[in-house]
Amino acid sequence: MRSHWTNRWAFIMATAGSAVGLGNIWKFPYMTGTNGGSAFVLVYLLCVALIGLPLMMTEIMLGRRAQRNPVDGMAHLATEAGGTRWWRGVGYMGIAAGILILSFYSVVAGWVLHYVLRAASGDFSGMTATQAKDQFSNFVANPLALLLWHSVFMFLTMFVVARGVTSGLERANKIMMPSLVVILLILLGYSLAVGDVGRSIEFMFRPDFSKITPAAILSAMGHSFFTLSLGMGAVMVYGSYLQRHASIARAAFYVVLADTAIALVAGITIFAIVFANQLEPAAGPGLLFQTLPIAFGRMPGGTVFATLFFVLVGFAAWTSSISLVEPAVSWLIENTALTRARAALLVGGLIWLIGIAVLLSFNEWSEVKLFGLNIFDLFDKLTTNILLPLGGLLMALFAVWVMHAAHAQEELALNDRHYRRWLFVTRFVAPSAIVLVFLNLIGWLPFI
Numbered sequence: 223m224r225s226h227w228t229n230r231w232a233f234i235m236a237t238a239g240s241a242v243g244l245g246n247i248w249k250f251p252y253m254t255g256t257n258g259g260s261a262f263v264l265v266y267l268l269c270v271a272l273i274g275l276p277l278m279m280t281e282i283m284l285g286r287r288a289q290r291n292p293v294d295g296m297a298h299l300a301t302e303a304g305g306t307r308w309w310r311g312v313g314y315m316g317i318a319a320g321i322l323i324l325s326f327y328s329v330v331a332g333w334v335l336h337y338v339l340r341a342a343s344g345d346f347s348g349m350t351a352t353q354a355k356d357q358f359s360n361f362v363a364n365p366l367a368l369l370l371w372h373s374v375f376m377f378l379t380m381f382v383v384a385r386g387v388t389s390g391l392e393r394a395n396k397i398m399m400p401s402l403v404v405i406l407l408i409l410l411g412y413s414l415a416v417g418d419v420g421r422s423i424e425f426m427f428r429p430d431f432s433k434i435t436p437a438a439i440l441s442a443m444g445h446s447f448f449t450l451s452l453g454m455g456a457v458m459v460y461g462s463y464l465q466r467h468a469s470i471a472r473a474a475f476y477v478v479l480a481d482t483a484i485a486l487v488a489g490i491t492i493f494a495i496v497f498a499n500q501l502e503p504a505a506g507p508g509l510l511f512q513t514l515p516i517a518f519g520r521m522p523g524g525t526v527f528a529t530l531f532f533v534l535v536g537f538a539a540w541t542s543s544i545s546l547v548e549p550a551v552s553w554l555i556e557n558t559a560l561t562r563a564r565a566a567l568l569v570g571g572l573i574w575l576i577g578i579a580v581l582l583s584f585n586e587w588s589e590v591k592l593f594g595l596n597i598f599d600l601f602d603k604l605t606t607n608i609l610l611p612l613g614g615l616l617m618a619l620f621a622v623w624v625m626h627a628a629h630a631q632e633e634l635a636l637n638d639r640h641y642r643r644w645l646f647v648t649r650f651v652a653p654s655a656i657v658l659v660f661l662n663l664i665g666w667l668p669f670i
């Protein structure tokens with residue numbers, strides 16, 4: 223018997239836990255910053271609504287119908303529909319994407335853990351911009367420090383995964399998600415009082431189309447997949463632990479809403495602090511680590527707020543990383559004699575090893591480049607901009623062109639009008655949007 227979530231809320235919470243992570247709090251703000259603000263946000267929001275939401279429903283639907291890990295699940299659904307079992311390739315691609323993502327995700331999550339200690343020790347008080355920058359660059363220049371924190375984070379992740387669906391994943395999510403929302407609201411309240419919320423909102427929401435480039439559009443689309451955990455089977459495998467009767471549309475809607483709201487709140491909060499302190503919004507991946515300590519160091523109660531903030535980011539990363547390995551782990555358990563704990567150890571060990579290459583790309587191997595990208599950037603771009611959208615595209619095409627319509631409809635349980643809408647978007651809108659963004663990037667469609 224496969225285990226299942228104890229109820230619908232546990233599923234929504236776990237999937238929201240997967241979606242809300244470094245993507246919302248570390249990546250979304252820095253990408254908004256480097257891509258010039260509002261235009262990026264607008265394309266991202268469009269992608270979330272037009273591609274993300276229907277695809278979230280599709281991925282949950284595929285998982286629940288299959289009741290298997292993503293590889294065997296795709297093979298099973300394909301056989302059921304009379305299609306080729308090659309569709310299981312989508313599952314393998316997802317497993318590979320999850321492993322690659324976690325190898326860099328864990329390194330950055332390790333930075334977060336390190337910054338929890340820094341914050342708690344009162345290190346940030348009175349810190350100047352140069353000191354914050356130096357502190358961050360000295361830290362990432364030290365491979366042993368990065369290795370230590372990467373190892374701690376991988377241990378935490380595999381510990382929860384090893385405990386299984388209800389006692390591990392579910393319990394972790396139930397505690398962490400609500401605390402996350404509470405801490406974030408406290409921070410928002412703080413920045414409303416002290417930060418420059420006006421400029422923050424203008425930066426994020428007053429459209430400036432001169433900043434839109436094909437690469438920025440691809441980044442915004444890729445990020446909508448990354449932040450919603452779509453296209454690699456994480457949502458599919460969580461959906462496979464969902465009971466038959468729960469409403470998929472409602473669950474998908476809540477998850478997408480929560481993820482988007484948290485990203486926007488995090489963005490508004492961070493940029494309000496950035497602008498109030500004349501900091502640089504386009505600081506890049508270091509934004510969180512190089513600028514916030516300065517802001518926190520200048521504000522009253524900064525030590526407490528900074529500690530709370532980094533704890534929050536660590537929690538969010540933890541609940542996401544769990545879902546990044548679950549496709550691989552469930553596939554191993556369902557196909558080998560390995561126990562869950564052994565499978566977790568194996569996958570975790572592999573990711574830990576690959577992560578060493580990633581952390582070295584910040585110091586010893588910073589000159590090792592492929593296509594002009596270091597290992598960290600390469601893994602990020604390859605997964606976020608290519609593997610996830612491609613996986614999502616294939617899942618959408620599979621659901622509407624290969625699967626029997628009656629099966630999809632039965633699983634989604636939508637009324638006729640909503641079903642036709644889902645069908646239209648999944649059949650035409652989402653796939654053509656993904657393909658157009660790809661073509662636009664390689665210059666075949668010089669739109670802009």
Ligand code: PHE
Pocket residue numbers: 240241242243244245246323447448449450451452454456542543545546
């Ligand atoms: N959605 C997570 C985040 O925003 C990252 C993630 C991507 C998790 C893909 C699972 C699958 O941080």
